[in-house]
Amino acid sequence: MENLEHQWQTLERFVEIRSPWLTLIGEKLQDDRQRILDYWRVEKTDSVVMITIQNGQFILPKPVYRPGLGQTTLDFPGGRVLPEQTTVDAVSNILRRELGISNCDLIRLDPLNQTGWAINSSFSNQKLYGFIAEIKPKIIVKPEKLISTVYSHNAIGIKNLLQDLTCLQCRAVLLEWQQHEGAIEENLY
Template identity: 60%
Template sequence: MLSNTPWKILTRLVEIRSPWLTLIGEKLEDNHQQILEYWRVEKADSVIIMTTQNNHFIFPPPSYRPGLGEITLDFPGGRVPDDKTPLEAIGAILKRELGIEEKEIDSLTPMNSKGWAINSSFSNQKLYGFVAIISPEASINPEKLGANYPITEEGITQLLKELTCLQCRGILLEWLRTYSANQGIK
């Protein structure tokens, strides 16, 4: 049987704050009275927006990811500022990454309302996913368009070969599970 008893914080070893994250080291006592040293990161929640237009997935240009030391393809996304909700963060993200205005979005559907834990043993950060259907008339600046993939079985198979971000893959696969159950892929 699982215990619902939270672990006790015995002492904080260190706390390092930066604009991007807070790193915390603590001594904890678990529900079996074991003393453990544990490190965790507190970060702002994230939003990823799966963008589609004219039956294609739309991506901004690939970006350099310092943690990987690589350039990767990702759906538009970013951190949720402290003074905003995930929904309120979307406009600025889409403007920055694809150069589109909120009025150019025909529909915006949340994929989750609670937020999915990104790495619950190490971080408090949650991920919120949205699907944005961009108006067929909206013009995306070619400098802001990194890639597009048709929403077909072949297009999704190719996209999954190139999409290495687990968060982006999770959003795509969750959408695919829901979408394919309702409408199907050609």
């Protein structure tokens, strides 16, 4: 793959708007064909999404309102990694907030990726980290925090869950988990 990075130049930053959630940047870039382009991008903190499992079932929090879509959506637990946090710190805070559990309530907490996946590389620097959080069998997650639908930890459950998930990040982490677990099962034989 040819490296065109050195052929692109930032000529000017003409706008920078900062907020606690994101920074919007407008720049003039010169591309590899010497064209001058106005380019807009967003800088955001990284995010994590956790596949939460207990007793052979996926555990999902109640749907929440998403202002970008103007509707509630079904999602795995997830959220932002604050600048002063590690991804594991963020996971701990999110599990406490969204499911009311802590790391000591888990059998395992495994990352699906060590290097973040680019969420939208042409528009943003934000990366996504996926985790598997398996909850101990006897831990009781407060029912008021959970959806009432049950998705089993099998092919039919995954198919049904994929039909109901609209969040591409959640869908991608679920598919990565499925691939990861399949690779583990293959190594057992």
